[in-house]
Amino acid sequence: MAELAVAERQEIPCQVSVPWNVVFSVSWSSLRRRFFRSLITMLGVILAIAFLTYMMVQDSVVDALLEARIEALNLLLQKSGVDVLAVQGTDTMMILLISLALLTCLVGIVNAMFMSVSERIKEIGTLKCLGAEDSFIVKTYFVESSLQGVLGTTLGILIGLVVSVALCVGSYGGYVFQYFPYGAVLRAIAIALAIGSIISVLASIGPAYWASKKQPVDAMRVEE
């Protein structure tokens, strides 16, 4: 009997794995055609990263303006609440706020992705009936969630950058462009991009794995 089982095993080939470009296009079309649903998921990332970018850019600009040591500018800085004499650097309160925002964002994405998996249990079951392996499901959810994260991060950076520059110009006028700290702002953008992407990728691991464990028999349940 055991020998028979081995013989049977060898007759049936293993399922071939689906190439990454197909995974990518499936995830992309899912994102695109569920645009508003995806946008709501992304909103958490967008807001958190916008906040982070805003804080960092604001900080860099103020530092650059302080460096300039111009009397009139120092007056403007003092007027908008900057302690001109204090040692430079971001204070602990800000770091705490940013960390909280990022944590909320992480929990938000995890929650949104779990929701999105439960909404699509039947879809996952159907794909498995068609011959999808666990790895295909993991990949599509992972790619979808990461794409959402990267798109959300990019939007968040843009919004944060625009808002902080606009507010700085409002307070300090043309000095902002005269002493604009390009290097520091680029660094801030890079940090925000890295943090946003890492958070989104981390947040997608759990839901993607959970999705892949759904059974094909789940496709049979009629519940709508």
Added chain:
Amino acid sequence: MSDGIIIRAEGITKRYVMGAETVHALRGISLDIRRGQYVSIMGPSGSGKSTFFNIIGGLDKPSDGEVAMDGCRYSALSSSQMAWVRCHKIGYIFQSFNLIPTMTALENVAIARIFAGRAPADARKDAAESLGQVGLGNRLTHLPSELSGGQQQRVAIARAIVNKPAIILADEPTGNLDLHTGEEIIALLGHMKDAMRITVITATHDMKMLSASDVVVWIADGAVKRMANRDEVKIEIGSIDGHVT
């Protein structure tokens, strides 16, 4: 081999443990299904019909007993081999169509072909051909939400046949359709059975299915209550209600 047995179920039981209580959904079903037949499994809800159907479709595992397709037992297969069997050997059709809502009709069919290892461009070509076979050659770029129920079920049939399976498993395929559309779908399944020599297995409440079936199996209380060939069914068609409700 054409008249051989394609599915053999032996002593299938299924138990669910719910707290302190054990529910016996199936109490030992043995059944042979021959290649090229149209088999309807009938039974009231709660009879174990769906459970049995899912087990012979390789979607659920029995507590005891064996299912073999073409002599190959499901229990001997790895999960990747089982995925291969689902992909190449079985076409599934569902009561609620189960099309992927974010994919067009063409993409819904093509994805099944991609799982079978075809390159995306070839998969699309095969999918278009398959959709043509079910009469939807002019609806390729429509999303499921833009199609009627009958059209969605046709897409599902195109998806089920695109990999040229040995078996089509249809779970209440007419359950969400009106009378006329339901008849069309049954006729289409019958046509696919003859044209492609596919074995069709349906789980159904639908009396319309009976006239298309070669064999009807009645399941009640987790056991086969009766099995009948087409001729016997036709003679008794007036008295069938007693068995089903």
